[in-house]
Amino acid sequence: DAMVIQNPRYQxxxxxxxxxxxxxxxxxxxxxxxxxxxxxxxxxxxxxxxDKDFNNEAxxxxxxxxxxxxxxxxxxxxxxxGLGDAAMYLCATSLQKINQPQHFGDGTRLSIL
Amino acid sequence: xxxVKQSPQSLIVQKGGISIINCAYENTAxxxxxxxxxxxxxxxxxxxxxxxxxxEKKEGRFTISFNKSAxxxxxxxxxxxxxxxxxxxxxxxxxxxxxxxxGTRLTIIP
Numbered sequence: 113d114a115m116v117i118q119n120p121r122y123q124x125x126x127x128x129x130x131x132x133x134x135x136x137x138x139x140x141x142x143x144x145x146x147x148x149x150x151x152x153x154x155x156x157x158x159x160x161x162x163d164k165d166f167n168n169e170a171x172x173x174x175x176x177x178x179x180x181x182x183x184x185x186x187x188x189x190x191x192x193x194g195l196g197d198a199a200m201y202l203c204a205t206s207l208q209k210i211n212q213p214q215h216f217g218d219g220t221r222l223s224i225l
Numbered sequence: 226x227x228x229v230k231q232s233p234q235s236l237i238v239q240k241g242g243i244s245i246i247n248c249a250y251e252n253t254a255x256x257x258x259x260x261x262x263x264x265x266x267x268x269x270x271x272x273x274x275x276x277x278x279x280x281e282k283k284e285g286r287f288t289i290s291f292n293k294s295a296x297x298x299x300x301x302x303x304x305x306x307x308x309x310x311x312x313x314x315x316x317x318x319x320x321x322x323x324x325x326x327x328g329t330r331l332t333i334i335p
Contacts, residue, residue, distance in 0.1 A: 154314055204268075
């Protein structure tokens with residue numbers, strides 16, 4: 113089945129230690145998104161790629177960066193995680209940018225020690 | 226103006242009943258309105274979506290009602306089942322960004 117796959121499902125890192133989360137898709141979608149979702153809250157968009165064009169949300173901390181080496185893969189890098197960065201990180205894809213359904217992976221739950 | 230207001234925050238419905246979740250928006254540029262269902266430990270899954278040129282869309286037990294003049298839309302779940310227990314998010318899209326409502330935790334009791 114075509115899908116959005118996130119690895120790992122659970123990630124534990126230490127305060128200040130860089131961490132990378134990964135997302136892959138078999139849908140061949142042009143757009144890939146990264147969201148942060150904290151407990152009992154809605155997903156919050158961090159950034160998205162339309163093909164290779166990177167779009168950062170204005171309020172996304174500089175601590176968060178992303179890479180998309182090819183159509184299928186996208187990475188979220190957190191350079192110096194703080195306690196407030198503990199959350200579920202969701203990857204999503206859509207075929208095009210405008211008014212298209214977004215397909216989500218099951219997320220990576222990040223814990224900070 | 227980018228907000229989508231969702232209510233109620235939590236909802237308990239008896240099995241077989243109708244679950245109703247409401248959303249309201251201000252931005253008239255929104256032109257795509259999806260609903261997502263999220264189970265614990267899972268990502269949101271698209272349930273049903275509507276565009277503002279129609280007032281109602283039905284898929285199985287799920288119906289979206291859309292009132293463009295009032296800038297409101299709602300999700301109705303008919304014959305609610307325990308398996309429908311989840312968190313539901315409405316959302317609205319303008320150009321490339323999806324704005325989510327705050328979510329409704331739905332519990333269906335036997």
